[in-house]
Amino acid sequence: MSGPVDLALGILDHQLLDGEGRRCGNVDDLELGDVREGAPHVEAILVGAPAWRGRGLIGRLAAALARGRTVRVPWSEVEKLDSGVRLKNPAREYGLGGGDERARKLVAWIPGAGE
Amino acid sequence: MKKIFEIALGILAAIGGFVDIGDIVFNVAAGAMFQYQLLWAVVIGVGAIITYSEMCGRVAVVSQRAAFDAVRERLGFGIGLLALVAGQLVNLLTLAAEIGGIALALQLLAGLPFRVLLVLAVVALGVVIWVLPFEWIERVFGYVGLTLLVFAVGAIKLHPDWGGVASGFVPHADTSDLAVYLFFVVGLIGAATVPYEVYFYSSGAIEERWTPKDLGTNKANAIIGYSLGGLLSFALMITAAELFYPRAISPETLGSVALGANVPLGEIGLLLAIIGILFAVGGAAIDTAFSGAYNVAQFFGWEWGKYRTAVEAPRFTLAWMVMLVLGFLIIVTGVDPIQVTEYSVIFSVVALPATYIPILLVANDRAYMGAYGNGRVANVFGIFYLVVILVVAVAAIPLMIVSNMGQG
Amino acid sequence: MRLSDLLSLEVRTESGETLGRVHDVRGELTSRSLKVTGLIVGNVGLLERLGVGAPESGDRIRPRDAVPWSAVVRADRRGVVVKDGTTPN
Numbered sequence: 036m037s038g039p040v041d042l043a044l045g046i047l048d049h050q051l052l053d054g055e056g057r058r059c060g061n062v063d064d065l066e067l068g069d070v071r072e073g074a075p076h077v078e079a080i081l082v083g084a085p086a087w088r089g090r091g092l093i094g095r096l097a098a099a100l101a102r103g104r105t106v107r108v109p110w111s112e113v114e115k116l117d118s119g120v121r122l123k124n125p126a127r128e129y130g131l132g133g134g135d136e137r138a139r140k141l142v143a144w145i146p147g148a149g150e
Numbered sequence: 151m152k153k154i155f156e157i158a159l160g161i162l163a164a165i166g167g168f169v170d171i172g173d174i175v176f177n178v179a180a181g182a183m184f185q186y187q188l189l190w191a192v193v194i195g196v197g198a199i200i201t202y203s204e205m206c207g208r209v210a211v212v213s214q215r216a217a218f219d220a221v222r223e224r225l226g227f228g229i230g231l232l233a234l235v236a237g238q239l240v241n242l243l244t245l246a247a248e249i250g251g252i253a254l255a256l257q258l259l260a261g262l263p264f265r266v267l268l269v270l271a272v273v274a275l276g277v278v279i280w281v282l283p284f285e286w287i288e289r290v291f292g293y294v295g296l297t298l299l300v301f302a303v304g305a306i307k308l309h310p311d312w313g314g315v316a317s318g319f320v321p322h323a324d325t326s327d328l329a330v331y332l333f334f335v336v337g338l339i340g341a342a343t344v345p346y347e348v349y350f351y352s353s354g355a356i357e358e359r360w361t362p363k364d365l366g367t368n369k370a371n372a373i374i375g376y377s378l379g380g381l382l383s384f385a386l387m388i389t390a391a392e393l394f395y396p397r398a399i400s401p402e403t404l405g406s407v408a409l410g411a412n413v414p415l416g417e418i419g420l421l422l423a424i425i426g427i428l429f430a431v432g433g434a435a436i437d438t439a440f441s442g443a444y445n446v447a448q449f450f451g452w453e454w455g456k457y458r459t460a461v462e463a464p465r466f467t468l469a470w471m472v473m474l475v476l477g478f479l480i481i482v483t484g485v486d487p488i489q490v491t492e493y494s495v496i497f498s499v500v501a502l503p504a505t506y507i508p509i510l511l512v513a514n515d516r517a518y519m520g521a522y523g524n525g526r527v528a529n530v531f532g533i534f535y536l537v538v539i540l541v542v543a544v545a546a547i548p549l550m551i552v553s554n555m556g557q558g
Numbered sequence: 559m560r561l562s563d564l565l566s567l568e569v570r571t572e573s574g575e576t577l578g579r580v581h582d583v584r585g586e587l588t589s590r591s592l593k594v595t596g597l598i599v600g601n602v603g604l605l606e607r608l609g610v611g612a613p614e615s616g617d618r619i620r621p622r623d624a625v626p627w628s629a630v631v632r633a634d635r636r637g638v639v640v641k642d643g644t645t646p647n
Contacts, residue, residue: 037589041582041598042561045517045618048222048230050215050451057462061222061451065561067594070634074627077585077592081560082451089562093228110592116618118213118518135453138464147280149459517618 040116042077050119051082051108051131059126064089066107080108080120082131106130157367161375163292168379169386170434171251172244172341172495174427175488177383178407179556180334181390182400184325186310186318189384191335193319195342196380198535202343202506204372205513205528206352211360211368213518217352218448220512221504233504234449240501241346241442243494245477248435249275250487254404255428265482272478275435279470284357284456291433298426302385304414308392315388329553336542336549337492337556340499342383343539346441348505353444357457362522386410402488439477443469492555499546502539510536559633568637569599569625569646577625577646580638584624596624597638600646 040046042065051060063086068075084101087094108129114121126132142148180188206217215223222230252275253267262270278287323331351372360368389410394401401407404427411423440456447454447466454466481487510532513524524532561583569577578600585592598620625644632639 037587039595039619040585040587040592041619042585042594043565043582044620047561048227050219050448058451058453061449063227067559067561067564070559070564070630074594075559076594077561087227089560090227093231094562097227097231111590113592116587118215132453135464138468139461142460142464142467145280145460147460149461 045116046120051080052119052121053126053129053131054114054122054124055126057126057132059122059129059131060106062120063087063105077110079110080113082106082108103134104130106133157370159289160367160371161378162296163289164371164375165379165382166292166295166298166430167288167433167437168376169295169298169382169430170341170344171248171431171487171491172337172344172498173383174251174386174404174407174431175491176334176337176341176495177386178390178394178401178410180338181387182394183556184331184334185391185395186314186388187322187324187331188334188338189315189318189387190321191338192342192380192383192387194535194538195339196376196383197531198339198343198538199347200372200376201528201531201535202348202509203351203376204369205524205532206348206509207355207360207368207372208365208522209509209512209518210352210355211362211365212520212522213512214356215512215518216356216444216448217349217505217509218445220508222449224508224511225504229504230449233501234445236501236504237345237349237445238442240494240498241438241445242473242476242480243490243497244344244346245435245438245442245473246480246485247487247491247494248431248438249474249477250481250485250490251404251431252428252435253481254487255424255431258405258408258424259428268478268482271432271435272474275432275439276471276474279436279439279456280460284354287436287456288354288433291429291436294429295426295433297422298382298385298430300411300415300419300422300426301389302381304411304419305385305388305392307414308389310388310392327553327558329549330556330558332545333549333553333556336499336546337495338383339538339542340495340502340546342380343502343506344495344498345501345505346438348509349441349444350437352509353440353448353454357455359457365522389414404488435477439470439473442473443467489555496546496550499542501543503536503543506536506539563635564597564633564638567633569597569640570637571640571642571644572631573642575642577640577644582620584619594627596626597630598622599625 047062049062050058053059060082062080064081065077066079066081068078083105084098084103085105087098112122114123210216221233249271252271253264256267325331393410393413408420408423411419443466444454446469452465453463455463460467512518516523564580564583567580569580580597580599582598583594584596586595629640629644631641
């Protein structure tokens with residue numbers, strides 16, 4: 036898909052989906068290139084609690100209360116944009132889905148939790 | 151033919167699943183206090199939930215985005231997070247009320263101590279959610295919830311003044327206590343349109359793997375299913391109008407509600423009523439716990455869904471478990487479940503605009519919806535009910551205060 | 559700079575005329591990159607801010623023209639400065 040896109044409307048706060056169609060976070064912010072050198076490119080997607088600091092007063096508050104790292108996904112990893120932002124590879128390769136990795140241990144011991 | 155059968159089954163589950171503890175409490179109280187005069191308010195509430203359920207079901211099917219995804223995308227991080235927090239608080243109150251309602255219904259069957267029944271209720275809910283697939287949960291609680299039809303049978307058997315019933319569909323207030331009357335208008339509309347219902351319905355569409363060819367099913371469930379479900383609300387109000395209004399009784403307990411079926415239909419009526427309440431409220435409790443888990447998972451972008459295994463969606467799984475535990479902790483403090491129900495409905499009303507506005511926006515967004523965006527009919531109803539919702543949302547807290555929570 | 563830094567920045571012309579705030583950033587998406595092409599500036603109404611009125615296409619843009627990036631003189635934490643004569647629409 037190509038053409039014009041409004042970044043806040045069409046990308047920011049949208050769901051990230053990895054190469055296997057699994058949900059792996061939201062687009063919390065976008066990293067742009069240097070604005071002093073002409074029109075910047077979108078360099079990367081930023082995901083994670085620290086990235087909320089730029090999202091207004093409530094964002095700063097939430098970033099202060101939450102734990103986690105910011106994950107940086109280079110824009111070149113984006114496969115396409117539809118209702119969400121689809122990435123080319125599995126979440127783990129980008130360092131996404133870490134929260135689920137940690138949470139997995141809390142439920143995996145219960146019989147019937149799945150593979 | 152098979153398709154029609156499937157659609158019929160879906161409608162049946164929607165009917166049985168329509169009523170929750172808020173509907174029971176408000177419809178019965180309204181009938182006891184105002185006889186048939188508030189039937190029109192139920193119609194408005196049912197119309198709103200039909201319109202918005204169909205809309206967000208369609209949004210979920212076509213765009214694969216559930217309702218709360220739309221909240222963050224449309225309202226942004228800050229306001230979206232406020233909506234999440236407010237919505238979760240309301241969800242928890244509602245869930246606490248429903249767990250209390252389950253325990254109250256169990257108490258009518260088995261005279262065990264209330265707190266023991268609360269534990270039993272929460273454990274049973276947890277086990278059911280863990281073990282059963284999504285579709286089974288909805289079908290089981292929906293079908294058995296159909297036993298609430300005993301109230302419809304009972305209401306007819308009580309020989310109500312059908313002329314009076316008919317006039318109840320025209321808004322009029324023949325009362326000196328206008329504040330209480332309006333409080334009940336807000337409560338009845340709120341009970342029918344509680345936010346967890348639309349969040350659950352839209353995520354449910356994705357759980358059930360609906361595709362655009364299921365849009366007919368979506369319409370049937372929402373329109374036919376919820377209209378017929380609304381009949382159950384009428385039945386509750388008419389029954390209360392027949393039994394409690396003439397005697398100026400204010401039904402304070404769930405037992406009084408069940409009497410509504412006992413009086414016209416005897417022991418079997420009572421039993422069916424209790425079972426119906428148990429499964430309708432139990433199903434609602436599960437829907438509410440899920441709704442809380444869906445919302446937080448969708449806001450933060452976590453994997454979610456009962457269609458995923460617990461290991462695939464661990465934070466979502468923990469979320470509904472935490473919801474159940476927190477709901478339990480609220481109600482085990484000993485607060486009166488009926489009172490918690492009333493507060494949960496009124497506070498839900500205040501949260502309604504934040505729930506419904508994003509749905510209307512996304513349903514009109516051609517980039518999401520392609521050819522399936524709202525047509526004129528959906529928008530006329532959508533905007534009409536949005537105005538209604540805005541009015542009741544603004545009026546809710548003042549009316550709650552002025553009418554002293556409906557006590558006058 | 560991040561997208562969140564750009565959003566809500568005040569946009570002025572070189573001679574000091576205020577044009578409004580940055581409400582969105584327009585980009586051009588290709589299979590290889592996403593490049594910023596302009597800014598959505600001005601007093602965007604509430605409905606528009608909520609995304610109502612997106613055109614009937616698969617693209618996700620607001621129904622108004624962007625101020626082209628070529629008109630931008632300077633953009634930093636203090637605000638965006640554009641050439642004189644630039645209009646928001």
